Amino acid sequence: MIEKHERIRYIALLCMLLGIILAGFTVDGVHKSLVDFIKIQTSSSRLIQDFTAIGVGGALVNASLVALIGLSLVFFSSVSLSGPTLAAVFTLLGFGLFGKTPLNNLPIMAGVWIAARFARKTLGSYSLIALFGTALGPLVTYLMFETALPLPLSIPVAIMAGLVTGIILPAIAGSMLQLHHGYNLYNIGFSCGFIGLFASSALRASNRMQPIFILWNTQRHVVLVVLIPAVVILLFSVGIISSHGSPKKLFTDTKKLQRLSGRLPTDYFDVVDSGAPWLNMGLLGIASVLFVLISGAPFNGPVLGGIFTVIGFGAFGKSLKNCWPVVLGVCLGTWLFGKTLADPGPILAALFATTLAPIAGQFGIITGIIAGFIHLIVVESTAAWHGGLDLYNNGFAGGLTATFLIAILQWYQTNRSKEDFKS
């Protein structure tokens, strides 16, 4: 039995996802959208492949279907639709615009289900791993359509690779958490990058790894520009409805969320009982849109994907207060190294570096800025390491950055001479 507040969340998400499908059909027509949707399933999906360059309508349909599959998994695995699961659904929606497809997601989800059966757990226990683990979806697409193997051979190989990935993910994800102690919000991205290193090495060893290329849509599409503001209006509306007409409580609870470090796992829906998490998500959405506008970057698939992910984690670890220092660190790095913020690498790094927001939340502004700065340096190299197979490349780089910083901070913390026993 779903509680009332959870029913509101399902209704809000369903309205949003169906609205996005409708927007896609309106822009390109039903026929072209569906044709492009099919084309997207067989297109390359490694970093960075902007599906909106294939067709805006098809990309929007694909993204919504990917998110609907995620939402169905949450519903049928009987876990609550709250902070972490909302973050996952928004992340799926975002990456459905540049890399995730229903075709490449399902084998990985099935693999995680097999792992759950093996460990005698419910799928609910591993639901977050199943949802975020689809970051390695490009591995499935790549093996299926880009290795020049005949389809009767490549299809089973790709499905098997997806299943194996899903089966080993719970083990890897659990271990990776211990490295950064929950200070990297995209932990599965870190884990998938780790697995991606082995997968890309195997492909290189067999001379089947092709170089990465970037498909980056720079055309202006009105529907892509107004999409986030429309979603923000929905988020604010749900926030107000969920607060039972008490704007003061909504305001004080939103302020309360800003004071949290955001370290994993901080479900904002557990911290407050008003609509403040929705408001926080909306505020992060507005801030992200303004940032993209100021930077001059296009509102294309990957950029929208970054914004949707930031919005999603507005219920699970991110706030304006813990995000801005990290983003500032990326901007400083961009300026210092003479890069352009609107370019694919820096703009995505700035949006996704907020995976390190808990570091700023816990250790302060300066540490947050340093984290963002290091993140920019690292993230520019990591995609090549895993051959673009891990869509959460910033989660991988963020994990490395967090592990690096936390190791130093932990060493400093555990060597306080004042607390030694008297000799």
Added chain:
Amino acid sequence: MKRKEILNRLIGEVTNFLLEDNPLRLVVSLHQEDDGAHLSFFDDRKRTEEELESIRTSLNPKHTRPELAGYYGMMAGHDTSWKARLNLIGWQIKGASVKNNDSGLQIDFWLGSDAFNPDHFTIEKED
């Protein structure tokens, strides 16, 4: 040795929490059955009613959260450098009682399989 690892993690996180107040005495007591276990922790630092309520809330979450228990619960007991996080435990146990005894704080909690009946242990009934 699954049971050993879970107990290790839970004991690690609670002792991390108790050691934050620098107690002079800390006792951990374990009682195991085939289908469950009872863990008790005692120290010599009494807590205020507000602090007790905060610990109770963390250890007795309103809802079961299998998605958090099975994944993020693995962090329990590993990080002892910073503040303890009792909510990591709350998702993994059947229930907990928290009170001040004659000398200090006493935390009891129960964990086990679905077949496990905490009534067979020394669980306290609410009046």
